[in-house]
Amino acid sequence: MLPGARMGRLFPMITIDRLTKDYGSFRALDEVSFVCQPGRVTGFLGPNGAGKTTTMRVLVGLTPATSGSVTIGGLDYHQIPNPGRHVGVLLDASAQHAGRTGREILGIAAQTMGLPAARVDQMLEMVSLERSEANRRLRNYSLGMKQRLGIAHALLGDPSVLILDEPANGLDPAGIRWMRDLLKGYADRGGTVLLSSHLLNEVELIADELVLIGHGRIVAQGDKQTLLASSKGAATTLVTALDNDALKGALTAAGISVTAAGAGLRVEATPEQTSRVALDARLVLTDLRSGAAGLEDLFLDLTSDSQRDVLDQGASA
Numbered sequence: 001m002l003p004g005a006r007m008g009r010l011f012p013m014i015t016i017d018r019l020t021k022d023y024g025s026f027r028a029l030d031e032v033s034f035v036c037q038p039g040r041v042t043g044f045l046g047p048n049g050a051g052k053t054t055t056m057r058v059l060v061g062l063t064p065a066t067s068g069s070v071t072i073g074g075l076d077y078h079q080i081p082n083p084g085r086h087v088g089v090l091l092d093a094s095a096q097h098a099g100r101t102g103r104e105i106l107g108i109a110a111q112t113m114g115l116p117a118a119r120v121d122q123m124l125e126m127v128s129l130e131r132s133e134a135n136r137r138l139r140n141y142s143l144g145m146k147q148r149l150g151i152a153h154a155l156l157g158d159p160s161v162l163i164l165d166e167p168a169n170g171l172d173p174a175g176i177r178w179m180r181d182l183l184k185g186y187a188d189r190g191g192t193v194l195l196s197s198h199l200l201n202e203v204e205l206i207a208d209e210l211v212l213i214g215h216g217r218i219v220a221q222g223d224k225q226t227l228l229a230s231s232k233g234a235a236t237t238l239v240t241a242l243d244n245d246a247l248k249g250a251l252t253a254a255g256i257s258v259t260a261a262g263a264g265l266r267v268e269a270t271p272e273q274t275s276r277v278a279l280d281a282r283l284v285l286t287d288l289r290s291g292a293a294g295l296e297d298l299f300l301d302l303t304s305d306s307q308r309d310v311l312d313q314g315a316s317a
C-alpha cells in the first residue's frame with residue numbers, strides 16, 4: 001500500500017522556493033530552491049554548517065524563514081492537519097525525553113496521532129528493536145538505537161513524506177544497509193524522502209536525486225546519474241594493457257592524452273574510445289574502467305569554494 005494511502009489527502013511533494021534565513025547579520029540560507037518528488041529519494045548534501053539542518057527545521061515549522069516559501073503538498077507545515085500522519089520527521093534522535101522508554105515514546109506519539117497501540121509493536125519490530133531494548137530508557141540507548149527509534153517514530157503515522165536529518169548517523173554497516181533498503185522500498189511505493197547526510201558514499205547508493213549545498217547556497221542539483229556523468233573526470237578512463245607502452249603509443253597517435261597511473265594508464269577519453277584504439281592496435285587489455293569522479297569528488301569540487309570561505313572566515317576571526 002502507498003505510504004500515507006490511509007490518509008490519502010496530501011500530495012507528497014516538498015517545494016522550497018527562494019528560501020532565505022538570516023541569523024542577525026549572518027545569512028545561513030541564501031535563496032535556496034529545490035523540490036522533492038514522490039517516489040524519489042532526494043539526498044541533501046553539504047559540508048558542516050552548510051545549512052542542511054536549518055532548511056529542514058524551516059520545512060517543519062521549527063525555525064521561521066526570513067523570506068521565501070516552503071511547502072509540503074502545497075501547505076505550510078503548520079497548516080497540515082495531524083501532521084505526523086502525513087510527514088515523518090527525524091531531526092535529532094536524542095531530542096526525546098531521556099527518562100522515557102522507547103516504547104513509551106512511541107506510545108505517546110501514537111496516542112497523539114490517534115493510532116492504535118498495536119502500531120507501536122509493528123514499528124518496533126520493523127526497526128528491529130527487541131522487547132528488552134524497547135523497555136529501556138532512552139538515556140541508556142546507543143546512538144544507533146536512538147536512530148532506529150527515531151525512524152520508527154517518523155514512520156509511525158504512515159506518512160507519505162519523510163524528512164530525515166543524518167539518519168545513518170551512528171548506525172553500523174548492517175544498520176545502514178537496513179535503512180537504505182527501508183527508504184528505497186518506501187520511495188518505490190510512492191513516498192517522498194528528503195534525507196541529509198555527510199556519508200557521501202551512502203547517499204550515492206541510496207539517492208535518486210541530489211541537492212548539494214555549500215555555505216547556504218545550492219551549488220548543484222538534479223538527477224544523480226546526470227550529475228555524476230557531468231562531473232569532472234567523467235570522460236577519463238583507467239586502463240591497463242599487457243603492453244602499456246604500446247597502448248600509450250597507440251592512444252597518443254590517436255591524439256588522446258595519456259598519463260601513467262598505478263600499474264596502468266589514465267586516459268582522457270571514454271572507456272569505449274579507449275578500447276576501440278586498443279582493438280585497432282590489437283592490444284590485450286587486462287583492466288578497463290571509467291575514471292568518472294564519484295560523488296565525493298563532485299561534492300568536494302562543487303563545495304571547495306564554500307569550504308574555503310568558511311576556513312577564511314575562521315582564519316580571520
Ligand SMILES: Nc1ncnc2c1ncn2[C@@H]1O[C@H](COP(=O)(O)OP(=O)(O)OP(=O)(O)O)[C@@H](O)[C@H]1O
Nearest residue numbers: 023026028046047048049050051052053054055198
Ligand atoms: N540558532 C542559530 N543562531 C545563529 N546561527 C545559527 C543558528 N543555527 C544555525 N546557525 C548557523 O547557520 C549555519 C547553518 O547551520 P546548519 O546547522 O543548518 O548546517 P548543517 O549543514 O546542518 O551543518 P551540520 O552538518 O554541521 O549540522 C551555520 O553556520 C550555523 O552556525
